[in-house]
Amino acid sequence: MRRSPLSLKTLALATLPLAFATTACGEDSAGYEDLAGDDEAADESGYGDDLGETGGDEGDAEESEESEEEETETETDTGDPVCDDQNDVVLYLSPDDSNSMSSPVQVRERVLADGQNSLYGIPIRPWEFMNYYDFEYPAAEDGTLALHTALRAVEVEDGEEARYQLQIAVSSEEMTPEERPPMNVTLVLDTSGSMSGEPIELLRESCRAIAASLRAGDKVSVVEWDTENTWKLAGYEVEGPNDETLLDVIASTEAGGGTNLYGGLSSGYELAQMVFDVDALNRLVLISDGGANAGITDIELIAQNAEYGGSDGIYLVGAGVDLSGSYNDTLMDDVTDAGKGASVFITDDAEAWKVFNTDFVNTMGLAARNVQVELTMPPGFEIVKFSGEEFSADPKEVEPQHLAPNDAMVFYQQVETCAPELVDADAAIDVRVTWEDIETFETMEVSSSYTFGQLLDGDATLLLKGAAILAYTDALKLIKAGGVASADPTIDAAFDAIAAAQAALPGDADLEEMDTILSALTL
Structure with missing residues (x-):
């Protein structure tokens, strides 16, 4: 197993394109769907649509006939694509x-x-x-x-x-766990009023599971956010698993106040950039009930930070902890897609320890x-x-x-x-x-x-x-x-x-x- 630290190069900010898919026999877009015989999929790909219209001039008749001949080369009489039995x-x-x-x-x-x-x-x-x-x-x-x-x-x-x-x-x-690279983790913790009760308890337990997974020399930063942002730790080097200083910060986390996800993420990335370590895996862990909407500015911010410092940047792991039925899953999926990380959902202490302790290397590693x-x-x-x-x-x-x-x-x-x-x-x-x-x-x-x-x-x-x-x-x-x-x-x-x-x-x-x-x- 190779244990060399990652070599990060020049700063590059970029986003990757959204993708649409193509199938061999002519479908223009595909995700998880049964595409065969799907009228909606056919509409998206253009099957059944007119390939062109001709004007009323008689001089265009020859061109119209040629268009019809070209159409018959790609479609059957029923409008289905002709089978391509020539090309891989x-x-x-x-x-x-x-x-x-x-x-x-x-x-x-x-x-x-x-x-x-x-x-x-x-x-x-x-x-x-x-x-x-x-x-x-x-x-x-x-x-x-x-x-x-x-x-x-x-x-x-x-x-x-x-x-x-x-x-x-x-x-x-x-x-x-012994073979993984050093870890530099920024915890961005939602402490808004909607996190009261079970969500804040799941947040604390998730953080305890992370604390138990850290090694001596790993670094951790903590940002708490509601309508204000508070930096509790910045680039703190833990003494080993279950570091007492980190556990005290986790235990002191309380819910209250309004919600400003954009402000929390902005502050979290600002801190993560300040403590960025080129010799470690840099990860930002957002733990929230998803009770806010992210606009395009947020998505751009996250995508840019996923490329911060080079090809390997500050990847985002998003953990949802709301069990009330109001969890904004779309928000967390969007931000983790942009952040090139995982979207997970924590329902109880056992799931928190599975994701952030038993599977810590899988969840955070590369x-x-x-x-x-x-x-x-x-x-x-x-x-x-x-x-x-x-x-x-x-x-x-x-x-x-x-x-x-x-x-x-x-x-x-x-x-x-x-x-x-x-x-x-x-x-x-x-x-x-x-x-x-x-x-x-x-x-x-x-x-x-x-x-x-x-x-x-x-x-x-x-x-x-x-x-x-x-x-x-x-x-x-x-x-x-x-x-x-x-x-x-x-x-x-x-x-x-x-x-x-x-x-x-x-x-x-x-x-x-x-x-x-x-x-x-x-x-």
Whole structure:
């Protein structure tokens, strides 16, 4: 395990573009949706729209006929895109940050702790479920990433296009608490009046878990904010885990006053910049009930600080602690996206210690920067269901993401082909991953080429778990939208997928949780 401190270079302020995705057979945008036969998706991509209009001049008739001929080259009589059976399909995939995992915790809290069967107000982001639940992929060798790919054929009705389940995982190296780089943490703590009661207790417990995870020589700063901002510690070097000075500051934290998130973040970043350490991982941890709205100025501020001091800047981890149902999840997701960090949700002391102590290295650390996954499939293939946040045929439209140590970036997708005659045991699927080394900023690469025969004969155990998670989120989305009655077929499919995964992974706690939650929602 490499333990060298990060080398930070020149100041660079930049933001990465938002991404829209493209599929092989002509879809212009894609996230997690079943795109096949989706009228809304077709509208977004322009299928069915007129390709042009002609004027009334007779002299334009020849040009009009040529336009119609060009149209027939790209569309069938029904308006569907013509199958491209000539060119390989190359797509670029991206999840959200590999540690954003707020959605499944909010669902569990609402259903199992609160005993409610409504998911109103809770986001269902499939990639966060893929992040939260465990996939036991083998770790990569030190300093690199490892690829894992699995494939299963899906039974389809006569006349339907051939469909497959495909799962790609990129695993990082193992890193113990002793091996991690030095940490420079700025705690930005919401002490507004809305934090009174359980939220402030969860804030304190989260901070205690962080304090227990620090080593001698790590540095910590503390900003408390409501309508005013107070710096309690600035670049304080702890003596070791559970430093008494830090614990005293945590214990003294009290809720009261109004809310000024922008002021709190501005003050937090000002302090984080003042104590910035080029030889450490610089992290800002925002703990709040999200009871304020962030404007564009806030998002720009956060994005700039994510690049502060060079390619590795002050990354933001956002922890939500509101259990009243008024938590502003969209706010925390937006700010952590801009801050290139994780969005987590703390429901009790156990979750606080899981995120900020047991998984401290995963939550705060970095194994690979700007990871991008390139998938090449035979002609005719397209993604029709996807677990990540975005994919595209244009790499510039897909935002690379960071990968934490002791972690895996997992993509589950269903793919289908309009040219099944091109698929035999020797047909190839290629996966290529690029990233930046965390110490040298050098571009790294790993790739693998598989045949359909190899993948179909391989171990699909963890693919079954990915399929179960996606079926589970399908059911949750429909329950949230229309209640149980309108979601019965999808619920049945979710139970079936969970059961299939449980047969392959008996005793898996994640699958048991999904089954329990879905059963509670469908009583």
